[in-house]
Amino acid sequence: MRIATWNVNSIKVRMEQVGDWLTQVKPDVLCLQELKCETDQFPKDYFSALGYDATIAGQKTYNGVAILSRHHLVDSLIGMPEFDDHQQRVVAATVNHVRVISAYCPNGESVTSDKYHYKLNWFNAFNGYLKNQIASHQKVIVLGDFNIAPADLDVYDPKAYENDVLCTDLERQAFQDLLSLGFIDAYRHCHNDLPGFTWWHYRMNAFKRKMGLRIDHALVSHSLLPELSDCQVDALPRANERPSDHAPLFVDLSSSNPNS
DNA sequence: ATGTCTCCTAAGAGGAGA
Numbered sequence: 526m527r528i529a530t531w532n533v534n535s536i537k538v539r540m541e542q543v544g545d546w547l548t549q550v551k552p553d554v555l556c557l558q559e560l561k562c563e564t565d566q567f568p569k570d571y572f573s574a575l576g577y578d579a580t581i582a583g584q585k586t587y588n589g590v591a592i593l594s595r596h597h598l599v600d601s602l603i604g605m606p607e608f609d610d611h612q613q614r615v616v617a618a619t620v621n622h623v624r625v626i627s628a629y630c631p632n633g634e635s636v637t638s639d640k641y642h643y644k645l646n647w648f649n650a651f652n653g654y655l656k657n658q659i660a661s662h663q664k665v666i667v668l669g670d671f672n673i674a675p676a677d678l679d680v681y682d683p684k685a686y687e688n689d690v691l692c693t694d695l696e697r698q699a700f701q702d703l704l705s706l707g708f709i710d711a712y713r714h715c716h717n718d719l720p721g722f723t724w725w726h727y728r729m730n731a732f733k734r735k736m737g738l739r740i741d742h743a744l745v746s747h748s749l750l751p752e753l754s755d756c757q758v759d760a761l762p763r764a765n766e767r768p769s770d771h772a773p774l775f776v777d778l779s780s781s782n783p784n785s
Numbered sequence: 786a787t788g789t790c791t792c793c794t795a796a797g798a799g800g801a802g803a
Contacts, residue, residue, distance in 0.1 A: 586792055632803055727789035
């Protein structure tokens with residue numbers, strides 16, 4: 526199975542780019558973030574015509590997550606049951622006995638912002654949520670925009686981002702606390718010393734100047750580790766004419782057939 | 786470098802969020 530994630534920064538603007546990418550890369554599953562549309566505005570028919578079923582958690586203007594799948598999606602769950610939040614940031618569903626979670630973690634804005642506190646609270650809730658998910662499902666994969674660069678290797682200029690949002694010790698600790706539940710950072714596991722940037726600012730010609738951060742991640746449960754064969758960032762869509770600021774990331778699992 | 790992009794309100798630009 527190939528399972529991917531992409532923060533598309535508006536599905537209405539990027540629909541055809543996503544369709545083209547699905548046609549070329551043919552993932553079994555694609556997790557989407559920042560839909561920026563309400564659930565009933567999501568172009569479900571367009572992706573259905575490409576062979577993808579969808580579970581959607583949208584809202585007006587901001588946030589919004591979805592899971593697209595070429596296989597049957599079961600046991601869909603919108604949001605975190607024990608965290609009351611009108612911001613649609615989490616959706617889960619099971620595909621071929623693999624629990625897939627699409628997450629759009631809060632950005633935080635800046636360390637002095639109320640949004641930064643919301644971010645840390647949110648990660649605390651997300652930790653509890655994933656603890657439950659990993660306890661109730663054998664194979665779990667969490668993909669999405671985490672808005673955390675876990676280490677200096679994940680930042681083009683660590684000095685410039687030192688103690689800045691996305692890179693603070695508290696955020697990095699929150700990320701490590703997720704791993705401690707029993708997850709592995711798939712990209713870092715497969716690539717010891719490559720940056721693997723997934724996001725580049727729209728400003729400053731950041732993409733062409735390789736000024737990126739690795740803030741989109743795929744976490745696999747220990748039970749999936751034997752199946753993990755590859756994890757790649759596809760930076761090509763970032764060079765599109767009207768790109769999302771994020772590039773897609775995908776994981777290849779060697780088995781996970783319906784009977785395993 | 787308050788630099789770019791998207792969406793909203795509301796009838797023009799400007800604010801929010803990233």
